[in-house]
Amino acid sequence: MTSIRTATPFSNEAQGRASRTLGGRSHDPPTPAGLSTGGINVGQSLVEIYVHLIWSTKERIPFLNDNYLRNQLHAYLATACRSRDSPAQIVGGVEDHVHLLCRLGKSTDIAALVRDLKRETSKWIKNADPPCGDFQWQQGYGAFSISPSHLDKLTQYIAHQEQHHETLSFEDEFRRLCVKYRIEIDERYVWD
Known part of the structure; x- marks a missing residue:
C-alpha cells in the first residue's frame, strides 16, 4: 500500500470521514485540520510577488x-x-x-x-x-x-x-x- 503525505495533517474527525467516504457511507469530502467547511478559517496564505x-x-x-x-x-x-x-x-x-x-x-x-x-x-x-x-x-x-x-x-x-x-x-x-x-x-x- 502506498502512503501519501500531505503538507496539512488531517484531523482525527476528517480521517474518520475519509474512511467512511471510502467505504461508501458518507458523501462529505475530508477536511484538512484548521480548515472550516462552513466558515472563513482557511489557514495560512503565502505570497512572494x-x-x-x-x-x-x-x-x-x-x-x-x-x-x-x-x-x-x-x-x-x-x-x-x-x-x-x-x-x-x-x-x-x-x-x-x-x-x-x-x-x-x-x-x-x-x-x-x-x-x-x-x-x-x-x-x-x-x-x-x-x-x-x-x-x-x-x-x-x-x-x-x-x-x-x-x-x-x-x-x-x-x-x-x-x-x-x-x-x-x-x-x-x-x-x-x-x-x-x-x-x-x-x-x-x-x-x-
Missing part, C-alpha cells in the same frame, strides 16, 4: 532636480509602501520619474497601491517644496513582474539610474521595458 513600478512626472517636467528632495521623496515612497504591506526593496529615479521595486502584500491591488502612492507623494512634494506647487505625476504607470532570481540585477539597475539616463530618456527606457515584457503601447496615450 515582486513588482517593478515606474511612473514619471506629468509631461516629464524635471521637478525632482534637487537631490535632497528626490532622496526624501524616495524615503517617503518606501515608508508609504511599508504601511501598505508592500515593502519597497529599493526606490530610485532621476529628475522626471521614479522606479520602485516592492514585494506585494497578499491582498494588494497594484492599481490602488500606485494611485495611493502618487496621491500621497504629490501632496507631500507640494508641501515640502513650495516651488513645486504645480507638481503632478503622469496618469499612467508601468508595472512589471520580477522573478526573485532577478532581484539583485534590478536593484543594481535602479540604484544606478543617474548613469543610465546620461544617454537614455525616460521614454526610451519605458519603450525598452515594454518590448522586453511584450507589452504593446499606443504612443498617443502612454505619454501625458
